[in-house]
Amino acid sequence: DAMVIQNPRYQVTQFGKPVTLSCSQTLNHNVMYWYQQKSSQAPKLLFHYYDKDFNNEADTPDNFQSRRPNTSFCFLDIRSPGLGDAAMYLCATSRPYSAEQYFGPGTRLTVT
Amino acid sequence: GQNIDQPTEMTATEGAIVQINCTYQTSGFNGLFWYQQHAGEAPTFLSYNVLDGLEEKGRFSSFLSRSKGYSYLLLKELQMKDSASYLCAALTTDSWGKFQFGAGTQVVVTP
Numbered sequence: 001d002a003m004v005i006q007n008p009r010y011q012v013t014q015f016g017k018p019v020t021l022s023c024s025q026t027l028n029h030n031v032m033y034w035y036q037q038k039s040s041q042a043p044k045l046l047f048h049y050y051d052k053d054f055n056n057e058a059d060t061p062d063n064f065q066s067r068r069p070n071t072s073f074c075f076l077d078i079r080s081p082g083l084g085d086a087a088m089y090l091c092a093t094s095r096p097y098s099a100e101q102y103f104g105p106g107t108r109l110t111v112t
Numbered sequence: 113g114q115n116i117d118q119p120t121e122m123t124a125t126e127g128a129i130v131q132i133n134c135t136y137q138t139s140g141f142n143g144l145f146w147y148q149q150h151a152g153e154a155p156t157f158l159s160y161n162v163l164d165g166l167e168e169k170g171r172f173s174s175f176l177s178r179s180k181g182y183s184y185l186l187l188k189e190l191q192m193k194d195s196a197s198y199l200c201a202a203l204t205t206d207s208w209g210k211f212q213f214g215a216g217t218q219v220v221v222t223p
Contacts (some may be wrong), residue, residue: 031209042116042199042213043155090154094209100145101211103154 003027004104006091012110013081021076021107023091032074033101034066035090043090049074050096078109086111116214118200123220124190132185132198132217140205144176144183147199149216155199159185187219195221 004025013019023032031050035043047066048055054066063085065077078085088108092101115137124130136144143162147155161167161176161183173186187194197216204210 040120040197040215040218042215043211045210048210088152096209100157100160103156106152106154108152 004091004093004102006089006104006107008107009105010108010110012112013078014112015083016080019078019081019109021078021089021091021109023074023076023104024072025091025093025102025104026072027093027102028071029093029102030071030096031094032068033090033092033094034074034076035092036085037088037090037106038086046076081109081111083111085109116200116202116212118198118214118217120215121218121220123222125222126190126192128190130187130190130219132187132200132219134183134185134200134214136181136183136200136202136212136214138202138204138212141178142203142205142209144174145201145203145211146172146174146183146185147201149197149199151196158198190221192221192223195219 007022033048034046036046037043045057046060049068063079067075088106090106091104094101118134122130145160146158148158149155159174161174166175171188176183197218199216200214201211
């Protein structure tokens with residue numbers, strides 16, 4: 001089945017230790033998004049791509065970086081995780097200007 | 113500025129009807145979405161309105177008034193499995209299509 005896959009589902013990292021979250025999609029969608037969602041809050045857009053064209057939200061901290069080596073894969077790098085970065089990280093895809101975003105299952109990040 | 117407002121929590125009994133209201137203010141508008149999100153899981157798509165009026169999909173209906181910047185999601189014949197957070201999201205005309213999400217309304221269904 002075509003889908004959006006995120007690995008790992010649960011990630012524990014130490015304060016300050018770099019971590020990479022991955023997302024892959026079999027939908028062949030041009031647009032990919034990374035969201036951060038904290039408990040009882042709205043998903044907050046961090047980055048999005050149209051193919052390799054990258055759009056960084058103005059309030060995304062420099063500690064967060066992203067890479068999209070090809071259509072299918074997208075990575076979120078957190079260079080020096082702080083306790084405040086503990087959250088669910090959601091990857092989503094869509095066709096450009098499309099009605100719907102398809103979400104992956106998310107990666108729950110814990111920072112110790 | 114951009115803003116999506118919806119109530120924080122609503123409680124209803126099994127079999128009842130609940131209406132979740134959402135007001136939005138965005139830079140450009142390409143439609144209003146409702147997503148369901150169970151705890152610890154990703155949002156799943158429920159409905160999409162781009163024109164004024166009511167869209168019905170089984171037990172769920174969604175309404176949009178563009179002139180008022182207002183939408184609601186109606187859940188009928190509530191079941192225990194409907195206990196979840198319901199996210200209102202406006203698709204803006206920014207960039208290639210960005211969502212502005214509300215914080216979600218936690219619906220608690222009681223027996």
